[in-house]
Amino acid sequence: xxxxxxxxxxxxxxxxxxxxxxxxxxxxxxxxxxxxxxxxxxxxxxxxxxxxxxxxxxxxxxxxxxxxxxxxxxxxxxxxxxxxxxxxxxxxxxxxxxxxxxxxxxxxxxxxxxxxxxxxxxxxxxxxxxxxxxxxxxxxxxxxxxxxxxxxxxxxxxxxxxxxxxxxxxxxxxxxxxxxxxxxxxxxxxxxxxxxxxxxxxxxxxxxxxxxxxxxxxxxxxxxxxxxxxxxxxxxxxxxxxxxxxxxxxxxxxxxxxxxxxxxxxxxxxxxxxxxxxxxxxxxxxxxxxxxxxxxxxxxxxxxxxxxxxxxxxxxxxxxxxxxxxxxxxxxxxxxxxxxxxxxxxxxxxxxxxxxxxxxxxxxxxxxxxxxxxxxxxxxxxxxxxxxxxxxxxxxxxxxxxxxxxxxxxxxxxxxxxxxxxxxxxxxxxxxxxxxxxxxxxxxxxxxxxxxxxxxxxxxxxxxxxxxxxxxxxxxxxxxxxxxxxxxxxxxxxxxxxxxxxxxxxxxxxxxxxxxxxxxxxxxxxxxxxxxxxxxxxxxxxxxxxxx
Amino acid sequence: xxxxxxxxxxxxxxxxxxxxxxxxxxxxxxxxxxxxxxxxxxxxxxxxxxxxxxxxxxxxxxxxxxxxxxxxxxxxxxxxxxxxxxxxxxxxxxxxxxxxxxxxxxxxxxxxxxxxxxxxxxxxxxxxxxxxxxxxxxxxxxxxxxxxxxxxxxxxxxxxxxxxxxxxxxxxxxxxxxxxxxxxxxxxxxxxxxxxxxxxxxxxxxxxxxxxxxxxxxxxxxxxxxxxxxxxxxxxxxxxxxxxxxxxxxxxxxxxxxxxxxxxxxxxxxxxxxxxxxxxxxxxx
Numbered sequence: 133x134x135x136x137x138x139x140x141x142x143x144x145x146x147x148x149x150x151x152x153x154x155x156x157x158x159x160x161x162x163x164x165x166x167x168x169x170x171x172x173x174x175x176x177x178x179x180x181x182x183x184x185x186x187x188x189x190x191x192x193x194x195x196x197x198x199x200x201x202x203x204x205x206x207x208x209x210x211x212x213x214x215x216x217x218x219x220x221x222x223x224x225x226x227x228x229x230x231x232x233x234x235x236x237x238x239x240x241x242x243x244x245x246x247x248x249x250x251x252x253x254x255x256x257x258x259x260x261x262x263x264x265x266x267x268x269x270x271x272x273x274x275x276x277x278x279x280x281x282x283x284x285x286x287x288x289x290x291x292x293x294x295x296x297x298x299x300x301x302x303x304x305x306x307x308x309x310x311x312x313x314x315x316x317x318x319x320x321x322x323x324x325x326x327x328x329x330x331x332x333x334x335x336x337x338x339x340x341x342x343x344x345x346x347x348x349x350x351x352x353x354x355x356x357x358x359x360x361x362x363x364x365x366x367x368x369x370x371x372x373x374x375x376x377x378x379x380x381x382x383x384x385x386x387x388x389x390x391x392x393x394x395x396x397x398x399x400x401x402x403x404x405x406x407x408x409x410x411x412x413x414x415x416x417x418x419x420x421x422x423x424x425x426x427x428x429x430x431x432x433x434x435x436x437x438x439x440x441x442x443x444x445x446x447x448x449x450x451x452x453x454x455x456x457x458x459x460x461x462x463x464x465x466x467x468x469x470x471x472x473x474x475x476x477x478x479x480x481x482x483x484x485x486x487x488x489x490x491x492x493x494x495x496x497x498x499x500x501x502x503x504x505x506x507x508x509x510x511x512x513x514x515x516x517x518x519x520x521x522x523x524x525x526x527x528x529x530x531x532x533x534x535x536x537x538x539x540x541x542x543x544x545x546x547x548x549x550x551x552x553x554x555x556x557x558x559x560x561x562x563x564x565x566x567x568x569x570x571x572x573x574x575x576x577x578x579x580x581x582x583x584x585x586x587x588x589x590x591x592x593x594x595x596x597x598x599x600x601x602x603x604x605x606x607x608x609x610x611x612x613x614x615x616x617x618x619x620x621x622x623x624x625x626x627x628x629x630x631x632x633x634x635x636x637x638x639x640x641x642x643x644x645x646x647x648x649x650x651x652x653x654x655x656x657x658x659x660x661x662x663x664x665x666x667x668x669x670x671x672x673x674x675x676x677x678x679x680x
Numbered sequence: 681x682x683x684x685x686x687x688x689x690x691x692x693x694x695x696x697x698x699x700x701x702x703x704x705x706x707x708x709x710x711x712x713x714x715x716x717x718x719x720x721x722x723x724x725x726x727x728x729x730x731x732x733x734x735x736x737x738x739x740x741x742x743x744x745x746x747x748x749x750x751x752x753x754x755x756x757x758x759x760x761x762x763x764x765x766x767x768x769x770x771x772x773x774x775x776x777x778x779x780x781x782x783x784x785x786x787x788x789x790x791x792x793x794x795x796x797x798x799x800x801x802x803x804x805x806x807x808x809x810x811x812x813x814x815x816x817x818x819x820x821x822x823x824x825x826x827x828x829x830x831x832x833x834x835x836x837x838x839x840x841x842x843x844x845x846x847x848x849x850x851x852x853x854x855x856x857x858x859x860x861x862x863x864x865x866x867x868x869x870x871x872x873x874x875x876x877x878x879x880x881x882x883x884x885x886x887x888x889x890x891x892x893x894x895x896x897x898x899x900x901x902x903x904x905x906x907x908x909x910x911x912x913x914x915x916x917x918x919x920x921x922x923x924x925x926x927x928x929x930x931x932x933x934x935x936x937x938x939x940x941x942x943x944x945x946x947x948x949x950x951x952x953x954x955x956x957x958x959x960x961x962x963x964x965x
Contacts, residue, residue, distance in 0.1 A: 461862055462862075463858065463861070463862070482861065482862070482864075485864075487864050490862065490863060490864045493862075494862075495859065495862055497855045497859075499855065502854055502855040502856065503855040503856050503859060504856055505854075505856045505873075505874055505877070505878065506878065507877035507878055508873075516863070517863060520863055520864075520865070521863075570863075
């Protein structure tokens with residue numbers, strides 16, 4: 133790990149040369165351009181980062197580098213030269229021999245890429261055996277070596293497990309091993325760490341970087357997170373609306389981005405609000421123990437939320453954050469502990485709560501797709517809480533709906549649209565308008581920004597802050613993203629394995645000294661610094677050798 | 681969107697289906713005016729040829745599609761048969777869906793003991809071979825049209841129950857249903873407004889299928905003497921009664937069979953369109 137990833141390396145020959153790539157996709161019976169003439173080149177052993185917001189055409193370009201388009205899309209121009217062959221003009225059998233063997237693909241969701249009915253090993257070596265390169269025993273031995281290099285626990289036996297028996301981070305590394313099995317010239321990584329939480333992301337990033345370096349493999353690394361790609365890529369290409377915005381070596385781009393758009397990609401990390409404290413307590417949960425069946429998820433958790441304040445609950449997946457939200461809303465009655473709301477005891481179960489109490493606690497979910505009934509128009513969605521809680525109907529309700537839409541920066545022309553006709557950010561705003569229609573005291577936000585890309589995230593967070601200023605509403609904000617926490621929290625609660633590790637005002641929690649887990653969590657957030665991962669790994673291995 | 685616009689924008693297949701269904705409905709409503717002869721009127725010898733061999737038709741009668749095994753006019757019986765067959769099939773399917781969807785949704789939303797009891801009862805009902813169970817009930821209760829509708833609907837409802845319970849459970853786990861619970865909505869409101877609108881596609885497909893199976897099932901029962909009682913006409917029985925004629929090269933049984941087939945195809949063309957039409961809502965038109 134001592135080698136500098138961005139230092140001198142063998143001057144490679146040109147491996148991939150994409151020129152004037154144009155791809156169209158079919159929507160509603162019409163062909164719309166998705167990629168509008170992208171050029172990119174990649175030399176042997178080089179890592180190119182491909183970044184941009186969702187819909188920028190990153191994944192489409194990534195797949196095109198294998199000569200592949202998704203169903204419903206077509207190539208309309210350009211060439212993809214791989215090792216001197218134009219992939220777009222090769223016939224199917226010739227393309228198939230290249231894919232898997234010379235070019236491999238690592239997808240965002242490893243869970244979806246592995247067949248749950250088979251063990252890991254046969255899937256990892258499948259492409260290599262199909263390629264008739266050697267014996268099964270030899271292939272398996274090689275896969276075990278790769279598992280070891282990727283820092284998977286128990287590399288000799290992990291191949292015998294089924295996909296559901298390993299963690300998300302381990303599965304993602306197993307998928308990298310699958311891609312590596314044929315020692316391809318090029319690997320395309322499509323958001324391989326996006327679905328992972330920060331502490332796991334570090335491990336996977338380190339493993340990917342080490343193995344790509346060792347085998348001198350060229351890679352296209354697709355992500356929307358600039359800080360992540362900065363750790364791996366030698367060069368970065370920023371895409372927007374299917375066009376290249378800016379391309380530069382990593383260090384140059386981080387130090388001096390030329391385009392405004394590139395700068396805006398890390399804007400969310402620069403949001404800041406003054407820290408507030410409130411005397412009046414809206415929600416107080418004390419000594420909460422809760423769980424599902426035999427599993428205990430929350431262990432003696434106590435939190436308080438002040439009026440007009442934001443309490444951020446952070447932790448990795450499985451830490452009990454979302455369970456805490458379910459307890460607060462009454463969906464999961466705790467086994468033990470007390471919930472008080474505005475000074476009065478609150479029934480642990482939904483049935484025992486009055487309509488007024490239900491009105492005053494609202495919830496916004498992570499995925500607006502799942503939280504909006506696809507059959508209800510924007511009007512229906514907001515009208516229901518107004519009718520139910522406020523008894524509004526007719527013109528009074530209609531004007532209130534428009535007022536609420538206005539608050540979340542959606543116009544009246546959205547009224548008759550179905551959720552399917554809204555973008556991700558618009559859907560999440562609609563969910564906010566629905567929550568605000570009830571005029572709540574507290575809104576529980578469960579990972580509300582994690583399904584959105586950077587720029588939309590920033591808009592949603594700004595909106596949340598503004599609405600808090602105007603309406604004095606409190607937020608219980610659940611997230612695994614520390615950049616978000618830094619931007620909006622007044623109080624931070626750090627959770628780990630169902631327990632509160634640390635709790636206090638934002639500035640106190642985010643400044644040293646940290647308890648061990650908070651330290652781990654904070655240090656795992658990628659920084660906009662190409663040396664961040666190298667330094668972090670060095671620091672961690674130092675710490676380990678000191679403690680040994 | 682107005683009904684007129686929706687119809688105009690329908691694909692050709694759906695339009696064909698709608699026209700064929702409309703023709704059948706005309707036959708249902710105006711049977712006595714359309715049919716040249718009575719439902720049970722004997723007009724001549726058995727298995728007389730129809731329009732294709734008009735010369736051999738005795739003077740004074742004109743059986744468009746020939747006569748059946750008792751010398752009755754096939755065309756008239758087809759028109760009257762539409763009445764019996766379609767009304768019974770429609771009544772049966774409507775009843776089985778009312779019962780099946782209601783119980784299925786109750787089971788899906790209540791879960792726990794209620795779901796267990798309801799599901800096991802349905803398992804027991806489905807455990808019997810359908811035909812034998814129907815024969816048993818009809819033998820005990822006597823065969824009349826209301827009993828026939830009730831029995832077939834009950835048997836079909838078990839399948840509708842399974843489908844709607846599965847759909848209900850799947851949709852009930854959605855965040856928007858959870859949110860409705862958090863608002864304190866009643867379970868009936870949740871089922872009607874949040875769950876059912878998203879279950880219409882699969883339920884409509886099932887409706888088209890069930891509707892057609894009813895014809896065949898009634899025909900089977902009629903063959904065994906427990907369905908629609910002669911001399912009343914129904915398409916299924918007409919196929920059965922005249923089936924042996926086909927081995928003499930007589931076309932008679934093909935007409936009621938074609939009537940069943942055409943209506944089946946028509947219903948499914950319309951159902952397909954409906955599924956696509958409602959499915960589009962998920963993608964915002």
